[in-house]
Amino acid sequence: MVKETFQRETRNGTSQWLGQRFQFKGMTVRALDPAIAAVTDTPLLELNLKNFVVNFTITNLPFRGPMENPDSEVHRNAKTSIEGELTRLYEQSTLKTEFIGCSVEHLSATDWKDQTGVGAVCAFEANSGPRHLDERVVYDIFNNLTNNCSMLGKYTLDHRSLVVNGYPSSVALMTEETGLPFWAIILICLSVLLGFILLFVICCLTNFCKKRRASKYTDQQGIWNTYFPHLDMWNNGGI
Known part of the structure; x- marks a missing residue:
């Protein structure tokens, strides 16, 4: 595995370059000497x-x-x-x-x-x-x-x-x-939403007021165009 990895990282031995500056002619991989392995009680840690x-x-x-x-x-x-x-x-x-x-x-x-x-x-x-x-x-x-x-x-x-x-x-x-934190963007979005709601409420109140004024004006016109006979009797009596 070590040998295959080395060859793969050096273009499988075709370029024969190790990094940018070093050139090599061959390679060998040697296992740990048995004598050294025998006195090594602690196993190598896996990274x-x-x-x-x-x-x-x-x-x-x-x-x-x-x-x-x-x-x-x-x-x-x-x-x-x-x-x-x-x-x-x-x-x-x-x-x-x-x-x-x-x-x-x-x-x-x-x-x-x-x-x-x-x-x-x-x-x-x-x-x-x-x-x-x-x-x-x-x-x-x-x-x-x-x-x-x-x-x-x-x-x-x-x-x-x-x-x-x-x-x-x-x-x-x-x-x-x-340039704004996330909570600031949320507050801005909520402010815009509340602004739209407030604008909608104002528009509804404005329309309601207009309709009420128009209704009062119609009622007043109806009153002035109505004939009241008792007023004529009062006027004739006064004459």
């Missing part, structure tokens, strides 16, 4: 690894065609450089004891030619500390150490592009862009 998919966009790295090919030198150079920046970032963070490593899985084109989308996987040991390790912690550390996702080493970043395991969601991003 409880948690992988986080970290996506972001670099704004000063133009995407070129060769970047699509993992075997190209352009892709390897960009991959190695970005992985180095990610490693430095998390090794300087409060997660340095849990951090295992980051691997850039793909580079992609964006809507802008001078930008490159990055998809990386960062691994951490989940059982090495008392705190809960989740995507929000990984996101916050990346965001804080890159000055609100603006600078990763020599790379400038799109501050809206950072997503770790789907966090934050599109709804949360929309809330963040408005």
Whole structure:
């Protein structure tokens, strides 16, 4: 398994390159010496690894065609450089004891030619500390150490592009862009709803008042157009 993993990560022995600078001619995998194994009473601990998919966009790295090919030198150079920046970032963070490593899985084109989308996987040991390790912690550390996702080493970043395991969601991003907390948006919506209700009540009262005035005016007209004979008798008697 160790040998197969090594070969897979070095392009199955075709490129014979380890990273960007080291070239090798062969490899051997040696099991633990029986004499050493006999005196080792404590078994090796299995690491409880948690992988986080970290996506972001670099704004000063133009995407070129060769970047699509993992075997190209352009892709390897960009991959190695970005992985180095990610490693430095998390090794300087409060997660340095849990951090295992980051691997850039793909580079992609964006809507802008001078930008490159990055998809990386960062691994951490989940059982090495008392705190809960989740995507929000990984996101916050990346965001804080890159000055609100603006600078990763020599790379400038799109501050809206950072997503770790789907966090934050599109709804949360929309809330963040408005600059208002979630409770404030709820209060605004309730205020607008109450405003519509109040407007509806005022309209109903206005219509009711208009109808009542029209009814009184009709009643008054009916009174003045009615003939009262006793008034004529009173007038004749007065004459």
